[in-house]
Amino acid sequence: MIILNFVEPHSLVMKLLEPFNIGDVEVRNRVVMSPMISNLGTPQGYPSEEHIAYLSRRAISAGLIITEYTYVNRRDARGSPNQLGLYDDEVVPKFSRLVDAVHGRGSKVFVQLVHVGRKTRRSFIWGNEPIAPSPIPIMDPVREMTEDDIKRVIDDFAKASERAERAGFDGIELHGAHGYLIAQFLSPATNKRTDRYSDGVIFLEELIKEVRSRVSIPVGLRISVTEFDDEGLTPELVSKIVSRVETHLDYVHLSAGRDGPLGSSMPIYWKRPAFLEYAKEMRRPRIPLLLVGSVITLKDAEEVLEVADAVVLGRQLLADPDWLPKSLKGEPVRYCIRCNQLCRGFASREVRCDVNPELGWELLPIKPGSGRVTVVGGGLTGLEASRVLAKRGFKVTLLEQGDRLGGQLNWIMDPWKREFLSIVEYYEKELARLNVEIHLNTKGSRDEGLWAVPDRTQPQFKEINNTEILIDSNLYAYQDYAFKWAENNRVAITEKSLHHLDGTRRYLLEKAYAERGISVVKEGKGKVEFREFVRQQPTIGQAISRGFFMALDYEP
Structure with a gap:
């Protein structure tokens, strides 16, 4: 439940506003903007004016901005269209422009570097073959990396890091979460090698060592504290990984998830803060710890700061970039409703937010009026x-x-x-x-x-009792009313009805249905049926x- 009238204790306000250091970089407060895919970059991989305006706008709340994942080579590292890329010297000036905009608002900015490994399609990597530690496909067929591939990719990370420092970035985050290449080496579920790199930490150690030999700015690691899979990363295993590399890092950033359905963007059917309990199971590192996961209110932030040095906000800063100053002043905050709609699914569009229509349109002028x-x-x-x-x-x-x-x-x-x-x-x-x-x-x-x-509305609720109901419809209203109907009826909903939903939302919605006796079926019949599919709905x-x-x- 979102509590709008929560009165924050003075100690929390002081803690949030307290500066902290990552390496030799001082961050003015303990609010960090999470790296999130936006598709606001250009096809060539550098920040567009819209992207710069979007990120720098969030610096009003966040003392540290971490860019979305940024690919390190123009061969096999990219995972989505219009993704940022530091693959060549020619893009450095445009990244410098982004850095200047964030610095101009008093915040620091780190770039998150990534190689996506198997988590891509050939069309995104210019027709090349996806590579990974082991040939376990997720979308397109995957080739197992040779030692030459490994050396090449490590060099790509190091060169991209050098470009990041020349562009003026304050630090670098290596993306080792969410099932991308570094995580593919670290996770037992995706690393089935039999050579020395069967111990994925060796790859990570070599990568960090090479990056640190090329740059002087801080280097951190984002890692999934759990992959929601007993065969994958767990808090216990992540503790061991971090223990081996923390002396070479300046911070650790905890997220969660691998390839889905459970991942970093948890919808309303998941408690807040999302990954706090998993973080508590992990040994706290001796370097600064950052934690993300469905942080919406200052009360959520307070809970995170009990186990971490800084709180990382994602979708809440999409919903309201003025989250911190508004919260501290007691002004109304536009809270993220965790609907997992316009902030998800970037195969063919830019990021938007259901509750914040200004997101992505920060450059649009708002003309004064009177009368x-x-x-x-x-x-x-x-x-x-x-x-x-x-x-x-x-x-x-x-x-x-x-x-x-x-x-x-x-x-x-x-x-x-x-x-x-x-x-x-x-x-x-x-x-x-x-x-x-x-x-x-x-x-x-x-x-x-x-x-x-x-112009049109969703169908209104009808009271129905003691019968069998089948919902074969993509209308949100029927998917919602199923909860109420299930109190006095046998209710089933077809798989086709839920097909269009974000994968995480669908998974947790089906779980919520199961807890209330609502069946998800391939097809069926009911004494009362709702059959309606629309291309667009309110x-x-x-x-x-x-x-x-x-x-x-x-x-x-």
């Missing part, structure tokens, strides 16, 4: 439109025909709906702060002002985005 404007509709579209109009300088009146704000969000039956409804609480407090005049139980018309009523993200652009474009 009065009426917004009709108190759902998410109208709430966001009212917020933006008020920030532009308009005096806003919001009309809602119902007795409460939030529109279709109030129909949610999900047992975890409290986190979803936090966005409505945010708008209620933010609109009050912005002096928006709200009239409930008041019906407006199209000619009164800005019409923010949805979503939280679409509703908020519509309100944002509607208000951005408004001219009286």
Whole structure:
């Protein structure tokens, strides 16, 4: 549950704002922005203007920014389109521009270097063959690395590190988490070699030694404290790995996961903070420890700081880059609802956020305005439109025909709906702060002002008792109502209904269904059936985005 009225103890505020050192680099506070894939880079692998604006905007809260994973060669290291790459000297000036923007806001910036190994497709690596410690495919066929390959890749990391230092980065993070190449060497589940590199720490030691011989800036390691697999990395094994290499590192950054479904971005069906208990099982290293995992509120951060030196925020800084100053001032915070929608799945689009329509559009100007404007509709579209109009300088009146704000969000039956409804609480407090005049139980018309009523809605809940229900539909509403129907009915939902969901969200949703007796079936029949598939359906993200652009474009 997200607690909006939490009063933070003075000691936590002091701890968060306290500087700390990574090597000889002083970080101004203990808030770190997690490396997250954005696809905001260019096809050539350097930061675009949009990418620089997106990252530097988060420096308002984070004393340290860690870039998304950055590939080290232009042969077989890349894992996604528009990924950052430090593969050649010619891209260094563009990375320097990113560094300057972050430094200009008083924060430090580290680059995360990666070779993705088997976790790629031939199309992403220019038609070359994916390589890995062992020929265990995950997508395309994989070739086992020779010792020459290993030497080449270590040299690629070292050269990319040299470029990072020339670009002005304050430090380097080696990406050894989430099933990428370093993790593939370290994990018993993916390293089946019989030569000296069957001990994957040898590869890591050689890599760190070579990087440190080429650069003077701090070097850290990101590693999964668990891969949610007894055959993979566990807290006990990670403790042993870190013990062997920590004298050569400046910090350790704990995340979790390998190839899925459980990974670093846990949706609402997972407790917060996500990986705290796993971190507690591990021996704390003698160097600074960073911990990530569904940190949303200051209270979550307090729990993390009990076991780590700094707290790493990911999706929460996507949802609200002003998380820290707003939290400290007691201003409304736009909390991440952990929906795993627009911040996931980057095969063909850039990062976005369902609750923050400004993400990825940081360069769009917000023009000042004046005068009065009426917004009709108190759902998410109208709430966001009212917020933006008020920030532009308009005096806003919001009309809602119902007795409460939030529109279709109030129909949610999900047992975890409290986190979803936090966005409505945010708008209620933010609109009050912005002096928006709200009239409930008041019906407006199209000619009164800005019409923010949805063109179509999700189907409303119907009370059904003592029967068999089959859901064969991708509509979020039916997937949600299943929880309520299961209280008095036998409910089944088809696999096809859930096919479009993010893998982690789907896995945990199916687990939540199973706990409530809801069956997931290939096909079936029910006495009451809901069969409907649509290409596009109303979503939280679409509703908020519509309100944002509607208000951005408004001219009286």
